Amino acid sequence: MELPVKFKEQMKGLLQDEYEDYLQSFDHERYYGLRVNTLKISVEEFLKISPFKLKPIPWTNDGFYYSSEDKPSKHPYYYAGLYYLQEPSAMLPAQVLPVDENDIVLDTCAAPGGKSTKLATKLNHTGLLISNDISSSRCQGLLKNVELFGCDNAWVTSEDLTNMEQHYPETFDKILVDAPCSGEGMFRKEPDLIKSWIEKDDTFYPPIQKNILNAAVSMLKPGGSIVYSTCTFSIHENEEVIQDVLDKHPDLHLVPIEKIDGMMPGINMEECVRLYPHKIKGEGHFVALLVKDGETKHKKVRLEPSDKLDDCVTDFLKLIHLNKGTIKVKKDKVIWLNTDFQAYKGYRVLRSGLLLGQLKGKHFEPSQSLALALCPEQFKNVLNFSIEDERVIKYLKGETLDVKDLDSKISGWTLVCVNNFPLGFAKLSKGSLKNKYAKGWRYQ
Incomplete structure (x- = not known):
């Protein structure tokens, strides 16, 4: 694998004596990870029925390494949504964000859904998850993964954060910004990223990252927490972006992330975490946790009345026990909602809540997403x-x-x-x- 000369010079300056160890990591096979869906099964119960050889990932409470010989994407348990396949280092950002039940949470750059599905397990069917990605095409995969996981409290949206910022000031309790980046930490896993780096290097993304993070901070409630993460090593895309947001928001401060063996601190930012593939079993990542000064106040949810439903829908609902919520009919789609969150005009919403099913003439057909959100009981x-x-x-x-x-x-x-x-x-x-x-x- 031929790395760009400029990139190698930067890494040599960053790692110094460890640079050769980093280069040797490219000779090792990448690591594979799955994360248990605790909305459906406990970690302990999953380990009893798992057909795979699993070893714990040390920085998560529900993530495991599996062998490249295993084929978990072909197993029926995958189709039942019992786990999500995710690169091990990518599990850290959502693990670090301190989500509580009943929080309103925003995942800003959510596709394909790995971090959103983890945030949903922390919410545990309460509160609201806004799972957003500006790319409408990528949102299709995001929507499927959210539905496969049985998330009944999620909205999937495709909006520019600068638009959202105007309508949702200080709205969210917790926010995750897994920012688009040059992908230096993924060169071993996805060598095609090297070509993109040669075209754009690590100077293309910082302005985008700063805009995204600053918009996100404006939408964060006082007392709320925000995680910023990338899968790159560049100081321009990591510590300098954090310093920029700290300079612009004096009410924001870094919170130390607990480090385990192999984790390195940020460059002149001890609170942050850097993951290097020669130090841990995973790819490269950067994670920072910030808190906004003040006290969070939870707004009491007042559910709107349900819409009038066709007889075919009413008849189907006799077969099912739903939690307390509101049922709305949008054109031919019947949707269950657990909050009174309102979309502004022009907000691109792919799904607002749990899709119960679709009206087809005088008949109602339940959705795949409903099946995956149910327990047999x-x-x-x-x-x-x-x-x-x-x-x-x-x-x-x-x-x-x-x-x-x-x-x-x-x-x-x-x-x-x-x-x-x-x-x-x-x-x-x-x-x-x-x-x-x-x-x-x-x-x-």
Whole structure:
């Protein structure tokens, strides 16, 4: 792997005696990580059923290394949303942000969803998560990952933060800024980033990063916390960006991040953390935690009345137990909301709350996202396969199934599960399972 000369000179100046150790890290295989979805299963219970050889990632409470020989993206538990596949170092920023239940949280640059899904587990079905990314195309993958994780309290949006800043001053309790960057820390994992660095180097992103972070700070409540992170080593993109925001916001201050073996402090900023691939089992990262002076005040949520619902929706809702919230109908979509958060005119919202399903003429069809947000106890009709049953993969491929051996007296809409973890919906009639698994989610 040929690294740019300018980059090597910068790294040699940064690492000095450790520079050769850093270069040698490119000869080692990258590390693979998965993070357990504690919205669906505890870490302890997952370890009992996990088919993979897992070793704990030391800076998270729910992350594990797995072997490159494992194929977790092909396992039914992946389709049940029991874990998220994420580079180990990338798990640190959301772990560090001190999210409490009932917080209103903003993930500013959220796609593809690794950090948002972690923040959702911290909220634990309470409060609100605004999962935003300016790229509408990247938001499609973000939306799927949020839905796969069973997040029922999330909005997925695609907005410029400078627009949001005008409408949501001091609105959010916690904010995560995983800023776009030159990607120096990912050169081993994604060598194609080297070409991009040659074109833009580490001087292209700092103005963008400063704008994003300053806008985010304006939306942070007094007493709130904000994490700034990148996957790069450049001082221009890390410590200088932090210094810029500290200079512009005197009410902001750094908070020390607890360091474990291998973690390095920021350059002249001891509170921050730098991760280097020759020091830890993961790629390069920078993380800073800041707090705004003042006291946070939680606003009491007042839910609006639900919209008038068609009979087909009302009939379906008799099969389900939903938590307290508001049901709204937006064109043909039926959405469940747990907060009174309001979108301003022009705000690009892909999903506001949990999509229950879609009206199709006089019929209602429940969504894949609803299935993944449920526990079996919340739905009247449940069909459960064991993990060894070959029909699990057939269901995930969208096939119609013969289930006469499992069929009891239930019929109609049915929640299909594997080992009691929901996968999706189907219609059951006389021992035949008509598959309703979403086409865009199917097993490949």
